[in-house]
Amino acid sequence: MHAPLLSLTWTDHVTGRQGHLVVDRLVRGVSSGGLRMRAGCTLEEVTGLARGMTMKEALHYDADSDSGAPPARYVPLGGAKGGIDCDPRDPEAYGVLVRYLRAMRPYIENIWTTGEDLGLSQDIIDRAAAEAGLVSTVQAVHPLLTDEAEARKRLADAFAVEVGGIGLDELVGGCGVAESVLTALDRAGTDHVGTRVSVQGLGTMGGATARFLSRAGLKVVAVADIKGTIANPDGLDVEALLAARDAYGTVDRTALRSGDRELPGDAWLAADAEVLVPAAVSYAIDSANQSRITARWIVEAANMPVLPEAERLLAARGITVLPDVVVNSATNAWWWWTLFGDIGADAEESFAHTRRSMRALTGRMLARAEADGTTPRTAAHAIVAERLPVIAERFGWYR
Numbered sequence: 001m002h003a004p005l006l007s008l009t010w011t012d013h014v015t016g017r018q019g020h021l022v023v024d025r026l027v028r029g030v031s032s033g034g035l036r037m038r039a040g041c042t043l044e045e046v047t048g049l050a051r052g053m054t055m056k057e058a059l060h061y062d063a064d065s066d067s068g069a070p071p072a073r074y075v076p077l078g079g080a081k082g083g084i085d086c087d088p089r090d091p092e093a094y095g096v097l098v099r100y101l102r103a104m105r106p107y108i109e110n111i112w113t114t115g116e117d118l119g120l121s122q123d124i125i126d127r128a129a130a131e132a133g134l135v136s137t138v139q140a141v142h143p144l145l146t147d148e149a150e151a152r153k154r155l156a157d158a159f160a161v162e163v164g165g166i167g168l169d170e171l172v173g174g175c176g177v178a179e180s181v182l183t184a185l186d187r188a189g190t191d192h193v194g195t196r197v198s199v200q201g202l203g204t205m206g207g208a209t210a211r212f213l214s215r216a217g218l219k220v221v222a223v224a225d226i227k228g229t230i231a232n233p234d235g236l237d238v239e240a241l242l243a244a245r246d247a248y249g250t251v252d253r254t255a256l257r258s259g260d261r262e263l264p265g266d267a268w269l270a271a272d273a274e275v276l277v278p279a280a281v282s283y284a285i286d287s288a289n290q291s292r293i294t295a296r297w298i299v300e301a302a303n304m305p306v307l308p309e310a311e312r313l314l315a316a317r318g319i320t321v322l323p324d325v326v327v328n329s330a331t332n333a334w335w336w337w338t339l340f341g342d343i344g345a346d347a348e349e350s351f352a353h354t355r356r357s358m359r360a361l362t363g364r365m366l367a368r369a370e371a372d373g374t375t376p377r378t379a380a381h382a383i384v385a386e387r388l389p390v391i392a393e394r395f396g397w398y399r
Helices: 043-059 093-103 105-110 122-131 139-144 148-160 168-188 204-215 238-243 265-270 308-316 330-340 347-372 376-395
Strands: 006-011 018-023 035-038 078-085 196-200 219-225 228-231 261-263 275-278 297-299 320-322
Touching: 006 043, 018 043, 018 093, 043 078, 043 330, 043 376, 078 093, 093 105, 093 122, 105 139, 139 148, 148 168, 148 330, 168 204, 168 275, 168 297, 168 320, 168 330, 168 347, 196 204, 196 265, 204 219, 204 238, 204 275, 219 265, 228 265, 308 320, 320 376, 330 347, 347 376
Parallel strands: 035 078, 196 219, 196 275, 275 297, 297 320
Antiparallel strands: 006 018, 018 078, 219 228, 228 261
């Protein structure tokens, strides 16, 4: 892979905490990638995430859209990522966020579009961005829009939509993860109903994934949050757990039913389930703890949760990893489908478009892996390797 276009580390003059920005690539002069905040966030981590965003953008580009089907209004951007080394629960965290955004203002105004990621909600980022003097965290893309005012209203309207008490912007990512799971089950001839799932993390991505999978008939038997793992072999009441969680995805234990058990934090790994969904931190599955996993599929709802050596060991045991660059890519794509006008500010239209796109993308990846005799991740990377030169030829690296 190429070296990133831009890589920088910022030090907060008030607290001494550090933040990072990596722009992996520009397409049409713009890059896309969220901003995360967690204690221990490193430049290496952000670099890997930025490269992943380049791949996600490329995977959602239909190179043949201009020959046959009506062309999509959204065409890909480059990949980027921001990260701040700070616990988001720290009393100083919000001030650090505002100062980071103020320092990154020239990049956000011109080349980097960003939004919520691990540890930060869009509401908090928007509030901090306004305090930092920004018009929007996606203002760098505004010059590419046909009608900026209409596009911004459409996105704002979409963010105002709620379904079952959860914002549409939170749900689309989980809808995409769930569709990846269902596509894999269908290709394997496995019934949806009764297939057991264990989820690490009940925040934005994990919570929405649990909702869509349970509504598809799968049985969520374990979920993990910062306090530990909640398990029930007969299936958890997902909606009750979602209603009892705080802004960080931590579940109020008074909401548990008599059959629900509280287990150690890492018990989700060894849950008796066919599908394992790491939906929280990066590097959650390593070469040591992978031996505890008995699931048939690991579905990366989080970014980079499975380390490379662990994935090699899992593959040798016949366990398939569905990679993050495909599985969790719907959130980013939904922003752009909405902003550019490929879909409106409507939940059912958003879910239908997400399901259709993610089923096609996951199916293409799995078919490529089967044809080439490789892993799904290798297949996804091969698809990216074919598409990036086409994107560079059509849109340039920088312009």
